[in-house]
Amino acid sequence: MTQRTALVTGGTGGIGTAIIRYLAGQGHRVASNYRDADKAERWRKAMADDGIDVLMVPGDVSDPASCQAMVKAIEAQAGPVDILVNNAGITRDTTFHKMSYEQWTDVINTNLNACFNVTRPVIEGMRARKWGRIVQISSINGQKGQYGQANYAAAKAGMHGFTISLAQENAKFGITVNTVSPGYVGTDMVMAVPEEVREKIVAQIPVGRLGKPEEIAHAVAFFTTDQASWITGANLAINGGHYMGW
Numbered sequence: 317m318t319q320r321t322a323l324v325t326g327g328t329g330g331i332g333t334a335i336i337r338y339l340a341g342q343g344h345r346v347a348s349n350y351r352d353a354d355k356a357e358r359w360r361k362a363m364a365d366d367g368i369d370v371l372m373v374p375g376d377v378s379d380p381a382s383c384q385a386m387v388k389a390i391e392a393q394a395g396p397v398d399i400l401v402n403n404a405g406i407t408r409d410t411t412f413h414k415m416s417y418e419q420w421t422d423v424i425n426t427n428l429n430a431c432f433n434v435t436r437p438v439i440e441g442m443r444a445r446k447w448g449r450i451v452q453i454s455s456i457n458g459q460k461g462q463y464g465q466a467n468y469a470a471a472k473a474g475m476h477g478f479t480i481s482l483a484q485e486n487a488k489f490g491i492t493v494n495t496v497s498p499g500y501v502g503t504d505m506v507m508a509v510p511e512e513v514r515e516k517i518v519a520q521i522p523v524g525r526l527g528k529p530e531e532i533a534h535a536v537a538f539f540t541t542d543q544a545s546w547i548t549g550a551n552l553a554i555n556g557g558h559y560m561g562w
Contacts, residue, residue, distance in 0.1 A: 321345045321394045322540070323387070325377050325434055326404030327370065328359045330503030331453065334529035335401055338537045340368045344399065347390045349375030377404045377430035378422075387437040396445065397438045399540045402431050402475070403453040405468075412466040420467045427471035431478050439486070448491035449540040452479050453532075454551070456499040460559045472497075476551050483549035492548040494539045499555025502526040523556035 322339045326332045327348025340346045348370055350356030356372050363370050371394050375386030390397060405427045408419040431452060442448030457465055458472025476495045483493040500506055500517050506526065507514075518525060535552050538544055553559065 317343055318542075319343050319345065320398040321347065321390070321396060322399035322401065323347050323349075323390060323397045323434070323438070324401040324403055325349055325375075325430065328356060329403070330505070330529045331498065331501060331532050332401075332403045333359075333363075334533035335403060335536050336363070336370060337366075337368060338530070338533040339399065339540065340370070342537060342540075345371070345394045347371040347373060347394055347397075349373060349377065349386050349404070351376055377434055378425035380433045380436075383430075383433040384437050387434070391441075396441050398442065398445070398447055399449045400435060400438055401451045401453065401536055402434055404430055405453070405455075405471075407465070407468050409464045409468070411464050415467065423467040424471050427468065428474045428478075431475055435482070439482075439491075442491050443486065443489045446490040448486070448489070449544075450479075450482065450491065450493045451536050451539050452476065452493075452495045453536070454495045454497040456497055456553065456555045456559050459497055459553065459561060479551070480549045487548055490545070492539065492545060494548060495551040496532060496535050496539070497551055497553045497555070498527060498532045499553075499558045500526050501529055501532060503529060521556040521558045525556065527554060527556060 322344045324332055324335050327336050336346050350372055360370055360372050373386050373389045376382040408423050452475040454475045455472040457469045461469045479493050479495045532554055535554055
């Protein structure tokens with residue numbers, strides 16, 4: 317397998333960490349961004365203890381200028397970004413009639429506008445080199461909606477609209493663009509939910525359990541391979557049967 321440089325935004329989270337481990341295991345150089353330097357350094361050292369070297373650079377995905385600087389720093393140290401995983405995301409949950417403008421814009425900026433902010437600095441290089449893999453990490457709630465998550469569901473649904481347009485524009489340049497939509501995965505964020513709430517969620521999942529971060533990472537890594545070159549504009553729902561659609 318050809319070694320390439322992969323950028324995974326939000327890499328220090330549960331799913332992001334699993335994606336980085338998987339891509340590094342495939343032999344790629346992997347980079348991620350941070351806003352909290354101390355937290356990022358602790359995470360980087362823990363990964364290094366497991367034999368995984370991750371290039372960490374400062375970068376706020378909600379800020380276009382910060383993203384341009386982030387990509388420039390990565391490419392100076394690790395080479396051109398040929399694999400991009402737009403994974404960074406936040407929640408600011410509340411019912412819409414109580415939602416503030418800041419709760420709306422914080423989620424839209426971090427989850428959706430980030431797709432523009434991070435992808436724009438790498439897309440021209442991918443087109444010039446005639447190869448690229450871009451994967452958005454959306455959500456089951458971008459497909460079916462969720463009570464108290466009008467902002468999050470809107471952003472996650474918008475990510476796939478971005479995917480299918482970008483896929484059409486760049487297919488002839490050897491660039492594939494796809495979406496992965498995880499269901500409820502046993503990350504720290506989900507495990508922090510009260511146990512009785514988790515039990516209700518699991519009761520709705522036909523497979524009968526939460527997903528594992530590694531299962532999401534496997535799907536993302538599949539999209540980044542040469543063998544997946546005829547798959548573009550797709551959305552792969554990984555949710556244990558929780559939501560089934562065409």
